[in-house]
Amino acid sequence: MADVSLAAVTKRFGDTVAVDDLSLDIADGAFMTLLGPTGAGKTTALRLVAGLEKPDGGRIVIGRRDVTSLPPAARDVAFVFQQYSLYPHLSVFDNLAFPLRAPARRLPENEIKARVSEVAALLRIDSKLGNRATKLSGGEMQRVAIGRALVRRPAIYLMDEPLSSLDAKLRADLRLELKRIQAELGATLLYVTHDQVEAMTMATTIGVIDAGRIVQIGSPREIYERPASLYVAARLGQPSINIVPRHLLPDIPAPSGAETIGARAETLRVQRNSGEGARGRVTWIEHLGDQNHLHIELDRHELVALVNPDADFAVGDQVGVGFVNPLFFDRNGVRLVR
Amino acid sequence: MSATTAHSIVEASPRAKTVAGAIVILYALITILPLLWICATAFKSQSDAISYPPKLLFTPTLEGFVDLFTVQTRQPPDFIAKLPPAKSWYEKLARERGMVIAGPSPVVGRFVNSLIVGFGSTILATLLGTLAAYGFSRFRVPLADDLLFFILSTRMMPPIAVAVPIYLMYRWLNLYDTQIGLILLYSAVNVSLAVWLLKGFIDEIPREYEEAALVDGYTRLQAFRKVVLPQAATGIAATAIFCLIFSWNEYAFALLLTSANAQTMPPFIPFIIGEGGQNWPAVAAATTLFLTPIVFVTILLRKHLLRGITFGAVRR
Ligand SMILES: Nc1ncnc2c1ncn2[C@@H]1O[C@H](COP(=O)(O)OP(=O)(O)OP(=O)(O)O)[C@@H](O)[C@H]1O
Ligand SMILES: [Mg+2]
Numbered sequence: 023m024a025d026v027s028l029a030a031v032t033k034r035f036g037d038t039v040a041v042d043d044l045s046l047d048i049a050d051g052a053f054m055t056l057l058g059p060t061g062a063g064k065t066t067a068l069r070l071v072a073g074l075e076k077p078d079g080g081r082i083v084i085g086r087r088d089v090t091s092l093p094p095a096a097r098d099v100a101f102v103f104q105q106y107s108l109y110p111h112l113s114v115f116d117n118l119a120f121p122l123r124a125p126a127r128r129l130p131e132n133e134i135k136a137r138v139s140e141v142a143a144l145l146r147i148d149s150k151l152g153n154r155a156t157k158l159s160g161g162e163m164q165r166v167a168i169g170r171a172l173v174r175r176p177a178i179y180l181m182d183e184p185l186s187s188l189d190a191k192l193r194a195d196l197r198l199e200l201k202r203i204q205a206e207l208g209a210t211l212l213y214v215t216h217d218q219v220e221a222m223t224m225a226t227t228i229g230v231i232d233a234g235r236i237v238q239i240g241s242p243r244e245i246y247e248r249p250a251s252l253y254v255a256a257r258l259g260q261p262s263i264n265i266v267p268r269h270l271l272p273d274i275p276a277p278s279g280a281e282t283i284g285a286r287a288e289t290l291r292v293q294r295n296s297g298e299g300a301r302g303r304v305t306w307i308e309h310l311g312d313q314n315h316l317h318i319e320l321d322r323h324e325l326v327a328l329v330n331p332d333a334d335f336a337v338g339d340q341v342g343v344g345f346v347n348p349l350f351f352d353r354n355g356v357r358l359v360r
Numbered sequence: 361m362s363a364t365t366a367h368s369i370v371e372a373s374p375r376a377k378t379v380a381g382a383i384v385i386l387y388a389l390i391t392i393l394p395l396l397w398i399c400a401t402a403f404k405s406q407s408d409a410i411s412y413p414p415k416l417l418f419t420p421t422l423e424g425f426v427d428l429f430t431v432q433t434r435q436p437p438d439f440i441a442k443l444p445p446a447k448s449w450y451e452k453l454a455r456e457r458g459m460v461i462a463g464p465s466p467v468v469g470r471f472v473n474s475l476i477v478g479f480g481s482t483i484l485a486t487l488l489g490t491l492a493a494y495g496f497s498r499f500r501v502p503l504a505d506d507l508l509f510f511i512l513s514t515r516m517m518p519p520i521a522v523a524v525p526i527y528l529m530y531r532w533l534n535l536y537d538t539q540i541g542l543i544l545l546y547s548a549v550n551v552s553l554a555v556w557l558l559k560g561f562i563d564e565i566p567r568e569y570e571e572a573a574l575v576d577g578y579t580r581l582q583a584f585r586k587v588v589l590p591q592a593a594t595g596i597a598a599t600a601i602f603c604l605i606f607s608w609n610e611y612a613f614a615l616l617l618t619s620a621n622a623q624t625m626p627p628f629i630p631f632i633i634g635e636g637g638q639n640w641p642a643v644a645a646a647t648t649l650f651l652t653p654i655v656f657v658t659i660l661l662r663k664h665l666l667r668g669i670t671f672g673a674v675r676r
Contacts, residue, residue, distance in 0.1 A: 074571050094574040101575045106566040111590040120586075124577035174576070 025050050026071065026178050026210065031080030033066055033234075040066040042234035044080070048178065048212055048227075053204055055225035056214045057257065063234040064214040065104060068180045071212060073097050084177050095126060100171035104182040107167035108155040115151040118142065118169050141169045144203060161192045168200065178210045185220065197223055218258045222246065230254050252282060252355035261287050261315060261326045263349075270321050271300055271345070277358045280350035290327035291344035292316060294335065299344035304335050318343060395651065401644035409640040423457070424641025426450045428467055428632060428649075432459040467628070471649065474624040476539050478608040478653075481546035486600045488547070489554025490562075490592070494584065496555070497562040498570075508559070511552045519549060520612050530617055537621045542614065546607035553606075554599050561595025562588065597664030601657065608654055625650045 026048040033041040041063045048054045056064050069075040071082060073094035081090050089097045100121070108117050118138045122129050129137075142148040145165040150158060155166065164184060171179050184200075185193045201224045204211055215221055221228050222242045230237045230245065230253075238250040249255035255263045264285045268276060271283055291299070302325065306317035309331065316327045316335055320343065327343065329335065350358045372380065401409050403420040432454055440460065446452040454461050492511075496504055526545070527536075535541030565588060573583035589596075615627040629646045633639055658665065 072571075072575050074574070094571070095577045095579070097575075099575060101572060103568045103572060106568040107572065109569060109587060109591075120573070121576035124573075125579075125582060126577040170572075170576075 025083075025085060026212070027083045028067075028071065029081045029083070031067075031070055031077045031082060033063075033070055033075055034078050039234050041070060041077075044231075044234070044236055046229060046236070046239070048210060050210055051208045053201070053211045053213065053224055053226045054229065055221040055227070056212065056229050056231050057216065057218060057221040058231035059216055059257075062216075062231045064216070064231060065182055066234075067231070068101070068182050068212065068214055071097075071178070072099050072101050072180055074101075095124075098177045100174045100176040100179050102167050102171045102179070102181040102184045104184075104186065107170065107184075108158075108163055110154075110156045112155055113151070114142075114147065114153050114155055114158070114166055117155050117166055118151075118173055121170060121174050137173050141172045144172065145169050145199070161188055161196070164188055164196065168196075172203065172207075175207075178212060181211065181213045183215050183217075184213075186215070186217070193217075193220075200224065218260070222258065230257060248357070249349070250357055252284065252351045252357075255284050255349060255351075255357070259286055261328075263287075264290070264325045264327075266320065266323055266325070268350075270323065273300075274345055274348065276350050277360050279352045280358055281353045282351040282355070283345070284349040284351060285325075285345050287315070287326050287328040289346045289348065290325065291346060292318065292327045292329055292333075292335070293342050293344070294339055299342040302341055302343050304337055304339040304341060307335060307337060398644045398647050398651075401640055402648045404641050404644075406638055406641055409644070410638070421453075421641075422450070423453055424639075424645040426453050427634075427639055427642035428645045429465055430454070430461045431463050431465050433462050434458055435460045466623075467632075467646065467649075470623055470625050470628040473539060473618075473622055474608065474626075474650070475653065477542045477546065477622075477624055478604055480539070480543040481550060481607045482600050482604040484543060484547040485550035485554045485603045486596060488551050489558050489599060490589075490596060492551070492555045493558035493562050494588065496559050498567065508555070511555050514552050515549070523612065523616055526613070527616055535617075537618045537623075539622045541617060542607075542622060542624065545613055545617070546603075546610060550603040550606055553602060557599045557602070558592065558595055561592050565591050594664045597661045601661055601665055604657060605654065 026046075028044055028046045031041055031044045032039065044063075044067060046054070056067060058064050066075060070077050071084075073089065073092060073096075077090065081088055083089065084097060084099070109120065112120065115138060118141060119134050121127075122134045122137060138151070139148065142151055145168065147162055147165050147169065150162055150166075155163070158166065164187065168181070168184055171181070185196050188196065197220060203209075204224075213220075213224065225242055227239060228242055228245050229239045232253060238245060238254050240248075245254060246258050249258070252265070256265070264287065266283045266285070268280050268283055274283065276283070293299070300320055302318040302320040304316055305319045305324070308315035308317070312331070314329050314331050314333070314335075316329050318325045318327060318341060325343065335341070350360070352358055400418075402424050403422070404415070404418050405421050405423055408415050408418045430450070435458065437458060440455050440458065443455075443460070446455055451461055495501060496508060501507065530536040530541055533541075535544070569587045569591070570580075570583040573587050574580065578586065609626060610624075611626040614624045618624065618627070625646070629643060629650065632642045632646050634642070
């Protein structure tokens with residue numbers, strides 16, 4: 023394992039700038055997640071680190087070694103691809119053994135066997151080792167794909183949305199497992215996703231990326247509580263952050279220049295028949311079991327508030343909405359600090 | 361979900377299956393009948409072969425094969441009677457018809473030529489085609505589209521249109537009547553087909569497979585061998601069969617460019633008929649022999665062929 027850093031890396035495809043002046047420092051043992059929407063340049067960033075793309079500018083350093091012009095094999099990285107990660111013509115065992123059998127590595131067959139069994143046990147696919155790679159469920163395939171990386175001990179693991187094709191339950195399970203394995207191995211990981219829950223739950227550091235540029239880097243808590251911009255605030259949180267023009271809430275003390283107020287659903291205090299806060303009307307209630315989402319119309323703006331399921335609100339109720347520690351953004355969407 | 365309704369797109373109804381099966385069997389019979397006819401004729405005597413109405417039941421004989429594999433001369437009966445007794449069954453068979461075996465015929469040499477030229481050009485064209493198709497599929501080749509079109513355009517002119525220049529060229533290059541000459545010519549014709557077919561197949565193989573191998577420490581060539589080749593096997597097998605069928609059956613250039621030395625079976629077979637134009641069993645025997653290898657290879661590769669015939673359609 024090693025520190026990895028990208029310094030002002032740029033990659034263009036014709037007129038598209040896929041990765042734009044990207045700088046990242048990934049500490050040894052860190053779980054760094056790149057979070058961004060589709061087309062943000064996440065895959066391209068990973069491919070640049072792996073050496074599958076040549077940057078148009080900038081440098082890539084892995085473990086104090088400048089690898090910018092080295093071929094993929096010389097970089098000591100492992101890659102889990104977004105798709106097509108298993109060889110359909112090989113068995114599960116041979117798929118897992120494939121990286122270890124590289125002529126450059128020349129491991130003895132009994133050691134290969136030991137490592138494959140170890141990883142298979144870790145990912146609970148030991149019973150499937152004899153299967154053809156095509157005769158697996160989606161979840162098992164994904165485990166094998168991750169296993170193909172884990173059999174090696176590279177400087178860094180690069181993972182491109184490895185859980186994206188799974189159902190919610192399996193994704194939640196694998197998320198936990200992956201995090202546990204990473205902590206156990208002390209592995210350095212660069213993990214790409216467009217799923218904010220994955221980023222929030224697994225990462226030690228999140229880099230929010232949009233249109234090839236890093237918008238903010240920080241711990242999951244920092245990014246969630248102190249987003250640098252309206253864009254970052256809107257990317258994280260489920261339901262997504264409520265955005266209200268400042269002039270609708272004149273009573274709230276705000277820094278000068280504040281144009282927009284952002285409030286997360288769980289920070290709204292909703293009270294029936296209350297004179298306090300902004301006046302609104304309940305238009306819709308979503309029952310999620312553990313909590314309710316209350317949709318409130320506030321001067322033609324819809325807010326979503328998180329409320330206890332016991333609180334018996336009804337559609338049409340007039341309510342008062344209080345804002346606890348809201349966020350303020352200027353006209354360009356940059357967050358203002360009080 | 362139940363899939364038994366007549367208009368289901370999931371699975372054909374039993375009746376539709378029966379009808380489809382009957383049509384296929386009928387078609388197969390119609391196609392196979394001439395081949396069976398030829399095989400039967402190979403085991404007929406000359407008079408049975410030309411009898412009218414044709415005989416479906418006959419006493420099988422190896423006369424046709426004996427005639428095919430030997431050169432014979434017709435001798436008067438008293439001459440044959442004075443000869444020492446026949447040493448072998450085929451000698452006896454010839455003498456019964458007033459013939460004496462003078463020596464082996466050139467058929468074995470022709471057949472070996474066919475094998476060498478057919479398989480040699482197939483291997484060469486498929487090998488070159490695979491490498492070229494991989495290059496076109498994976499690397500940025502300058503003027504790739506134009507080059508691909510050029511490769512295809514070599515197939516647009518009927519090959520026989522260039523027969524005379526090629527004949528002159530081959531004389532000048534001392535390739536006339538050589539196996540290597542025919543191999544080169546057939547490979548040149550086949551390689552365009554091979555490149556186009558195989559490019560389709562290789563395009564279908566996601567690049568990520570090779571890239572994963574590259575990241576895992578394999579070189580480009582090792583990744584090609586370990587990852588691309590096994591997955592392109594179906595396409596390669598289908599391409600090889602197409603190439604083999606072409607070069608195995610090719611007649612015009614073989615007639616033009618070969619004679620005593622490198623002649624293949626197609627131009628040779630018509631000469632077997634003999635002066636009287638009567639020896640159909642020998643011709644049929646030659647044809648049967650000629651068909652065998654290709655039938656054998658087709659059966660061997662039929663699984664690949666069936667899937668490969670969809671020309672690179674997704675096969676997963
Ligand atoms: N090989 C390529 N040639 C041309 N353009 C490309 C290529 N690869 C990526 N791009 C472009 O670069 C941009 C970033 O693509 P990239 O694949 O990195 O996005 P991503 O963040 O991984 O998206 P997703 O979440 O959908 O996987 C996109 O606009 C894409 O169209
Ligand atoms: Mg991607």
